[in-house]
Amino acid sequence: xxxxxxxxxxxxxxxxxxxxxxxxxxxxxxxxxxxxxxxxxxxxxxxxxxxxxxxxxxxxxxxxxxxxxxxxxxxxxxxxxxxxxxxxxxxxxxxxxxxxxxxxxxxxxxxxxxxxxxxxxxxxxxxxxxxxxxxxxxxxxxxxxxxxxxxxxxxxxxxxxxxxxxxxxxxxxxxxxxxxxxxxxxxxxxxxxxxxxxxxxxxxxxxxxxxxxxxxxxxxxxxxxxxxxxxxxxxxxxxxxxxxxxxxxxxxxxxxxxxxxxxxxxxxxxxxxxxxxxxxxxxxxxxxxxxxxxxxxxxxxxxxxxxxxxxxxxxxxxxxxxxxxxxxxxxxxxxxxxxxxxxxxxxxxxxxxxxxxxxxxxxxxxxxxxxxxxxxxxxxxxxxxxxxxxxxxxxxxxxx
Amino acid sequence: xxxxxxxxxxxxxxxxxxxxxxxxxxxxxxxxxxxxxxxxxxxxxxxxxxxxxxxxxxxxxxxxxxxxxxxxxxxxxxxxxxxxxxxxxxxxxxxxxxxxxxxxxxxxxxxxxxxxxxxxxxxxxxxxxxxxxxxxxxxxxxxxxxxxxxxxxxxxxxxxxxxxxxxxxxxxxxxxxxxxxxxxxxxxxx
Numbered sequence: 001x002x003x004x005x006x007x008x009x010x011x012x013x014x015x016x017x018x019x020x021x022x023x024x025x026x027x028x029x030x031x032x033x034x035x036x037x038x039x040x041x042x043x044x045x046x047x048x049x050x051x052x053x054x055x056x057x058x059x060x061x062x063x064x065x066x067x068x069x070x071x072x073x074x075x076x077x078x079x080x081x082x083x084x085x086x087x088x089x090x091x092x093x094x095x096x097x098x099x100x101x102x103x104x105x106x107x108x109x110x111x112x113x114x115x116x117x118x119x120x121x122x123x124x125x126x127x128x129x130x131x132x133x134x135x136x137x138x139x140x141x142x143x144x145x146x147x148x149x150x151x152x153x154x155x156x157x158x159x160x161x162x163x164x165x166x167x168x169x170x171x172x173x174x175x176x177x178x179x180x181x182x183x184x185x186x187x188x189x190x191x192x193x194x195x196x197x198x199x200x201x202x203x204x205x206x207x208x209x210x211x212x213x214x215x216x217x218x219x220x221x222x223x224x225x226x227x228x229x230x231x232x233x234x235x236x237x238x239x240x241x242x243x244x245x246x247x248x249x250x251x252x253x254x255x256x257x258x259x260x261x262x263x264x265x266x267x268x269x270x271x272x273x274x275x276x277x278x279x280x281x282x283x284x285x286x287x288x289x290x291x292x293x294x295x296x297x298x299x300x301x302x303x304x305x306x307x308x309x310x311x312x313x314x315x316x317x318x319x320x321x322x323x324x325x326x327x328x329x330x331x332x333x334x335x336x337x338x339x340x341x342x343x344x345x346x347x348x349x350x351x352x353x354x355x356x357x358x359x360x361x362x363x364x365x366x367x368x369x370x371x372x373x374x375x376x377x378x379x380x381x382x383x384x385x386x387x388x389x390x391x392x393x394x395x396x397x398x399x400x
Numbered sequence: 401x402x403x404x405x406x407x408x409x410x411x412x413x414x415x416x417x418x419x420x421x422x423x424x425x426x427x428x429x430x431x432x433x434x435x436x437x438x439x440x441x442x443x444x445x446x447x448x449x450x451x452x453x454x455x456x457x458x459x460x461x462x463x464x465x466x467x468x469x470x471x472x473x474x475x476x477x478x479x480x481x482x483x484x485x486x487x488x489x490x491x492x493x494x495x496x497x498x499x500x501x502x503x504x505x506x507x508x509x510x511x512x513x514x515x516x517x518x519x520x521x522x523x524x525x526x527x528x529x530x531x532x533x534x535x536x537x538x539x540x541x542x543x544x545x546x547x548x549x550x551x552x553x554x555x556x557x558x559x560x561x562x563x564x565x566x567x568x569x570x571x572x573x574x575x576x577x578x579x580x581x582x583x584x585x586x587x588x589x590x
């Protein structure tokens with residue numbers, strides 16, 4: 001077997017022969033090799049995470065018409081390492097009255113909930129941690145652990161601001177989980193499987209973003225809300241709840257939350273790329289080898305991450321009642337309608353050619369978008385008339 | 401496998417004991433999360449991937465978070481005082497021992513108790529088998545639909561309790577984009 005055709009299997013076989021050559025039992029060697037694989041994957045992800053700090057700072061600088069870090073190393077590339085050294089040598093302050101175990105466990109769980117997501121990401125047909133047949137539900141379950149870490153951080157800090165920030169963030173995460181799950185069902189319906197590898201494979205002919213642009217959009221919006229990034233970064237607010245749930249964390253404990261957030265954004269960019277933008281498919285380029293395919297997936301993840309940053313640094317923060325109303329009164333019904341139409345068309349057009357499927361799906365999505373915009377227009381017209389009509393009596397009563 | 405099962409079992413039992421003995425209510429809820437996570441690991445060990453993931457999504461993602469919310473919002477003191485046992489403790493101890501003994505006796509008389517499970521054939525998709533069973537008329541479609549109706553009824557009931565008709569002018573006004581601040585607007589108009 002060629003190394004370039006299946007690098008993971010070849011390496012594992014080589015290690016296996018090496019370990020058994022030392023007289024190790026086969027079962028133990030298997031466990032060791034799996035453990036080694038996990039450690040290597042996690043290490044690679046954390047190293048990418050360090051570079052994400054640099055990317056984030058560079059991109060936000062460009063959005064704000066600045067240069068960004070440019071002093072330490074070429075293009076400021078050494079800057080994140082300087083940042084990390086700073087975080088490490090900072091004093092680790094534990095405030096009075098915190099719940100020590102929970103307080104220290106929260107940042108670990110926060111990063112953990114992101115890192116376990118990489119177990120199911122197919123970087124190439126042969127580079128995947130485990131091809132779970134419930135892959136998308138696993139994504140939701142990992143999000144549940146992230147929610148738990150936030151509420152643990154907020155409660156254990158013994159700080160009202162932290163608790164309020166955690167409440168807001170958790171309220172957002174729980175409510176936006178619903179449109180996210182419904183949006184995740186769209187690739188499931190189209191591919192006929194919840195496994196990530198199956199979904200990637202099924203997009204060989206046609207990326208799902210063309211079949212369901214609204215689904216891709218809903219997934220992106222709910223992913224941004226799940227991340228707690230702008231415009232949904234309600235746990236922050238300098239004049240009300242300061243920095244939210246991680247206000248009492250200093251040094252590397254804060255660093256873990258920050259690293260977790262960046263890696264989470266990158267990971268959701270990756271999921272966006274895999275679920276709606278073809279995964280490792282890119283005009284036949286993936287046939288050059290698994291390493292090229294992995295590079296394609298990482299490139300798409302970076303692109304998705306860039307879109308999330310674009311949203312973050314362009315839009316302003318919205319109010320919490322607007323945010324919840326947007327979710328429950330707009331996103332949830334819309335996602336359910338899109339899911340039903342997609343499932344219906346997919347069943348009706350079973351066996352039809354991919355271009356007919358594309359045309360009808362795309363037209364159906366455009367129709368839904370047009371009807372939605374018309375309904376919103378009508379609603380806002382009614383609301384505007386109400387405000388303009390009732391403005392007079394309110395002013396009068398204020399005069400009394 | 402056996403080692404993993406033993407570790408998981410010890411973790412579940414220890415967490416369960418901590419749930420009922422912990423004085424701090426939030427700690428009790430977090431120990432409950434640990435116990436529920438252990439049960440998810442058990443499901444995964446039994447090759448029931450779907451159940452394992454659903455256990456995490458529903459019990460940890462929804463129910464445990466709701467517990468923690470409810471505890472935080474209802475109690476000023478998060479610490480329980482007073483003795484943990486009352487004078488009827490021996491009745492409950494007896495009941496639990498009898499229940500456990502009865503279950504163990506019933507299971508030990510079952511023929512499959514000491515058999516090792518047959519290997520699952522490769523290519524067997526448990527999730528699609530479960531999905532087929534849930535919607536096939538000669539399997540579980542009726543209980544499945546009854547459960548759905550029950551959940552919808554619970555949802556409608558929750559909305560009815562939470563919906564305050566005096567806050568807005570009418571349900572239609574409650575849907576409008578200005579509804580977010582309607583309670584305050586309503587107060588100012590009165």
